[in-house]
Amino acid sequence: MALTPEDVVKKEFTKPKGFGRSGYDEIQVDDFLDEIVVELRRLNAENEDITGKLEDCRRSKGVPGRSEADSGQGSSRAAAVPALTPVNRRNDDADKTQVVPSAKDAEAAKAAKAELEKAQGELKAAQGELRTTQANLKSAKDELTRTKAELDQAQSALAAAKKEQAQLQEQHQARLSEQQAAAASTGNQQAQTKPGELKPANNSDVAAIASTEGAAGVIALAQRLHDEHVHEGETKRDRLISDAQAHHDKVIGEANTKRDRLVTEAQAHHDKVIGEANAKRDELIGSAHIKHDELISSAQSRHDELLSTGQSKHDELVRTGTEKSEKMVREAEDRKNRILGELNSEREKVSSHIEQLRSFEGDYRNKLRGYIEDHLTQLDHTAVDDKPKTKS
Numbered sequence: 001m002a003l004t005p006e007d008v009v010k011k012e013f014t015k016p017k018g019f020g021r022s023g024y025d026e027i028q029v030d031d032f033l034d035e036i037v038v039e040l041r042r043l044n045a046e047n048e049d050i051t052g053k054l055e056d057c058r059r060s061k062g063v064p065g066r067s068e069a070d071s072g073q074g075s076s077r078a079a080a081v082p083a084l085t086p087v088n089r090r091n092d093d094a095d096k097t098q099v100v101p102s103a104k105d106a107e108a109a110k111a112a113k114a115e116l117e118k119a120q121g122e123l124k125a126a127q128g129e130l131r132t133t134q135a136n137l138k139s140a141k142d143e144l145t146r147t148k149a150e151l152d153q154a155q156s157a158l159a160a161a162k163k164e165q166a167q168l169q170e171q172h173q174a175r176l177s178e179q180q181a182a183a184a185s186t187g188n189q190q191a192q193t194k195p196g197e198l199k200p201a202n203n204s205d206v207a208a209i210a211s212t213e214g215a216a217g218v219i220a221l222a223q224r225l226h227d228e229h230v231h232e233g234e235t236k237r238d239r240l241i242s243d244a245q246a247h248h249d250k251v252i253g254e255a256n257t258k259r260d261r262l263v264t265e266a267q268a269h270h271d272k273v274i275g276e277a278n279a280k281r282d283e284l285i286g287s288a289h290i291k292h293d294e295l296i297s298s299a300q301s302r303h304d305e306l307l308s309t310g311q312s313k314h315d316e317l318v319r320t321g322t323e324k325s326e327k328m329v330r331e332a333e334d335r336k337n338r339i340l341g342e343l344n345s346e347r348e349k350v351s352s353h354i355e356q357l358r359s360f361e362g363d364y365r366n367k368l369r370g371y372i373e374d375h376l377t378q379l380d381h382t383a384v385d386d387k388p389k390t391k392s
Contacts, residue, residue: 054281136269
């Protein structure tokens with residue numbers, strides 16, 4: 001689960017248990033610092049991953065990336081920043097470091113998190129602009145493809161016009177051959193018939209046929225018809241060729257003009273979008289590198305500050321604990337000596353009282369023995385005096 005600034009602000013630590021211990025529980029503080037270190041490393045890895053994806057996208061599109069010197073400097077800067085080391089736990093309770101995160105640390109972590117999220121948002125926006133640029137470039141390529149298709153259609157139309165022209169020429173040649181054959185056959189028939197039996201071909205040639213005689217007139221008429229048909233075919237051929245060539249030149253010119261215009265516009269738009277994307281990308285990468293370096297530097301300085309503060313508090317606590325322990329040992333020694341002195345005096349008193357009781361016991365025993373011996377002696381005498389009286 002990702003660590004949020006609210007988690008840092010709302011984090012609470014319990015008081016340590018035990019006599020003479022103050023501050024917060026050192027194990028909980030170490031665990032929380034480890035979580036912060038893990039989150040910072042995750043964010044750094046995510047930033048590097050996004051930067052790598054951006055570089056891969058740039059290379060895949062053929063856009064020149066950052067120079068090797070810049071990348072080398074960036075890697076050297078990243079290598080120059082030492083890695084954050086988690087706080088080591090110690091088993092000795094007397095050597096535990098009491099690290100207390102303040103509200104300033106929480107605000108700094110929250111600001112760093114916000115700056116990193118802002119940089120990630122700007123990077124995503126740049127990626128969106130890059131995708132839009134790629135879509136525009138694709139549409140320009142599609143327009144160029146359509147233009148090429150129209151050019152191919154114009155070339156196909158020109159080829160069809162040339163083919164039609166060839167067919168017209170073939171038809172003209174066939175018709176001319178037929179006319180020559182018909183003229184030759186007409187000349188033969190005219191030579192075989194009488195002059196009075198000639199039939200004119202049409203009203204316009206009656207005068208010519210009437211004014212000519214024999215085969216010479218027919219041949220002249222056929223030659224004239226042949227020349228007219230040839231001239232008409234050549235005129236129509238030249239007109240068709242000139243029309244087709246003009247149409248071909250017009251279509252080719254329009255296609256070339258449209259193609260050049262579309263290619264120029266697409267290239268200009270492509271260069272503009274790529275330039276803007278490169279500038280934005282370089283700006284975002286530069287700002288991201290700066291923010292990254294600032295975050296790493298601030299985190300490392302804060303880490304060093306916390307370590308130095310914890311070490312100083314540790315030394316102070318160790319010194320205070322040592323002084324307290326020495327004081328308690330001295331007090332315990334004094335109390336022990338005082339108690340031993342009192343016990344010795346009490347023992348002497350008890351010993352003297354025991355001696356008194358022993359001497360009293362000896363005296364009492366002697367007196368009791370004397371008393372008992374006296375009574376025994378009296379009993380013996382009494383018994384001896386009373387014995388003769390009983391005999392008499």
